[in-house]
Amino acid sequence: MEEDKEQAVSVPLLGQPAPAFEALTTHGTLQLDDYKGSWLILFSHPADFTPVCTTEFIAFSKIYPELQKRGVELLGLSVDSITSHIAWARNIEEKTGVKIPFPIIADLNKEVATLYGMLHPGQSKTETVRCVFIIDPDQVLRTILYYPLTTGRNMDEILRIIDCLQTSDEHHVATPADWRPGDSVIVPAPLTQEGAEERMKEKYECVDWYLCKKKL
Amino acid sequence: MPCIGPDGNPTVTGKKVLSALKAGKSTPEAVAEESGVALFRVRSGLRSLVQAGMAELSQDGSYKITEKGDALLF
Numbered sequence: 001m002e003e004d005k006e007q008a009v010s011v012p013l014l015g016q017p018a019p020a021f022e023a024l025t026t027h028g029t030l031q032l033d034d035y036k037g038s039w040l041i042l043f044s045h046p047a048d049f050t051p052v053c054t055t056e057f058i059a060f061s062k063i064y065p066e067l068q069k070r071g072v073e074l075l076g077l078s079v080d081s082i083t084s085h086i087a088w089a090r091n092i093e094e095k096t097g098v099k100i101p102f103p104i105i106a107d108l109n110k111e112v113a114t115l116y117g118m119l120h121p122g123q124s125k126t127e128t129v130r131c132v133f134i135i136d137p138d139q140v141l142r143t144i145l146y147y148p149l150t151t152g153r154n155m156d157e158i159l160r161i162i163d164c165l166q167t168s169d170e171h172h173v174a175t176p177a178d179w180r181p182g183d184s185v186i187v188p189a190p191l192t193q194e195g196a197e198e199r200m201k202e203k204y205e206c207v208d209w210y211l212c213k214k215k216l
Numbered sequence: 217m218p219c220i221g222p223d224g225n226p227t228v229t230g231k232k233v234l235s236a237l238k239a240g241k242s243t244p245e246a247v248a249e250e251s252g253v254a255l256f257r258v259r260s261g262l263r264s265l266v267q268a269g270m271a272e273l274s275q276d277g278s279y280k281i282t283e284k285g286d287a288l289l290f
Contacts, residue, residue, distance in 0.1 A: 027260070028261070030256065031259075034255075073256060
């Protein structure tokens with residue numbers, strides 16, 4: 001039973017408000033509320049000064065300008081101290097020339113990690129796994145990604161998800177597999193028989209009534 | 217704190233936020249636009265400036281610089 005208790009991990013769910021927090025970061029004390037009105041990518045990494053995480057931080061820094069164009073902020077997190085985060089960020093800049101432009105939470109008491117279900121005891125009892133939480137301007141959780149400790153994240157996919165979400169919100173459409181900006185989008189399927197019959201008369205690219213696409 | 221240094225004085229970012237307040241900007245959004253500091257940092261910074269007595273938050277949600285903030289600006 002004790003083991004079962006230890007394995008139980010609380011995970012926030014899509015469509016729910018993102019859990020509120022106040023945390024010490026490399027840019028001072030920040031609250032989730034400080035990001036109201038902006039998109040936010042909250043992501044965790046296992047530990048500072050580790051190889052895969054270093055490649056990810058460089059990659060996140062490189063896509064940061066593209067994220068900013070889309071109104072998205074980045075916020076990192078691990079169970080390390082502020083001094084460790086600062087030393088690591090300075091080391092990355094010194095060794096690679098890449099400056100880390102976003103704040104990193106020092107979650108030594110694992111408060112935020114626990115709120116967001118970032119600790120997976122089957123992977124590590126002390127380190128956060130590679131999580132990505134995409135939070136919209138209303139502070140609702142819109143995407144959750146989990147990667148194992150050994151797999152670095154794909155930045156193209158993270159940018160693509162942001163493009164998909166923002167396009168869906170703006171145009172009330174869905175996006176098909178492997179969608180990229182400029183591709184056709186999916187028109188929501190009709191919910192009535194009458195709607196299905198009407199749909200086939202409309203000028204969409206339709207496979208059938210339930211799968212119709214259009215250009216934006 | 218992003219706007220207050222360990223010595224209790226405003227940091228470079230803190231001075232940018234205070235300067236924007238002195239210029240009459242009274243909302244976090246206006247301060248962010250005036251100062252070029254990201255909105256999330258402005259919100260966090262204003263909290264710490266208010267705590268340190270360098271800025272005031274009115275009941276209507278607007279901010280203004282205090283005498284103490286003004287004195288530490290330069």
